[in-house]
Amino acid sequence: MNYNEQRKLIVEFGRRLYQNGYVPGTGGNLSCRIDKNTVLITPTGAAKGHLCSEELVLIDLEGNQISGNRKPSSEMPMHLFVYNNRPHINAVCHAHPPYATASSIVGKKLPEDILPEVILSIGDIPLTDYAPPGTDAVPKSLKEHINDHCAFILRNHGVLTIGLNMEEAFNRMETVEHFAKIFYISQGAGKINHLDNSEVERLRKISKALRQGNKS
Numbered sequence: 001m002n003y004n005e006q007r008k009l010i011v012e013f014g015r016r017l018y019q020n021g022y023v024p025g026t027g028g029n030l031s032c033r034i035d036k037n038t039v040l041i042t043p044t045g046a047a048k049g050h051l052c053s054e055e056l057v058l059i060d061l062e063g064n065q066i067s068g069n070r071k072p073s074s075e076m077p078m079h080l081f082v083y084n085n086r087p088h089i090n091a092v093c094h095a096h097p098p099y100a101t102a103s104s105i106v107g108k109k110l111p112e113d114i115l116p117e118v119i120l121s122i123g124d125i126p127l128t129d130y131a132p133p134g135t136d137a138v139p140k141s142l143k144e145h146i147n148d149h150c151a152f153i154l155r156n157h158g159v160l161t162i163g164l165n166m167e168e169a170f171n172r173m174e175t176v177e178h179f180a181k182i183f184y185i186s187q188g189a190g191k192i193n194h195l196d197n198s199e200v201e202r203l204r205k206i207s208k209a210l211r212q213g214n215k216s
């Protein structure tokens with residue numbers, strides 16, 4: 001995929017995040033890997049529903065700005081941490097979807113053993129330690145989780161998802177939020193039935209094999 005197509009994808013998925021209500025105001029940020037050493041990222045302070053491709057900023061993996069008139073996202077260290085630790089990951093999506101962010105505020109980890117399809121598509125979703133947004137503490141809070149997961153709930157903040165491409169990162173964001181919403185509803189609806197340990201283990205194995213196969 002060429003550079004211009006990647007720029008269009010960030011604009012398109014920024015609009016979809018906004019339409020879903022995941023990035024009100026100027027919240028959230030998106031990036032994709034252009035080649036081995038460069039990453040295209042959204043600028044700081046921009047509404048993700050109304051991005052122009054000219055606003056996007058090209059940076060290298062050390063955070064040096066290569067092109068673009070705007071400043072890169074304040075969450076650049078978090079994005080670079082992902083690319084530097086997961087060489088096969090090509091897209092990073094960060095948003096503040098309401099149900100998943102609410103779970104981050106009450107400090108309730110989304111249980112792994114409820115929905116088989118979430119185990120298969122995403123696996124366990126860790127809840128990170130608190131880190132002030134836009135600081136180097138954010139990548140530090142991801143350190144123990146980055147190698148084994150593709151979606152992360154950032155405590156008192158929001159959600160981070162990663163993928164082989166922008167569509168996969170976005171789909172994971174939608175899946176996490178949908179799961180958080182279902183979990184919230186089910187808590188008020190009655191007793192939650194958890195899957196048996198043996199079934200969780202079986203699903204984990206399939207999920208792990210799938211994600212190891214494509215390194216996502």
Ligand SMILES: [Zn+2]
Nearest residue numbers: 028133157158
């Ligand atoms: Zn944020």
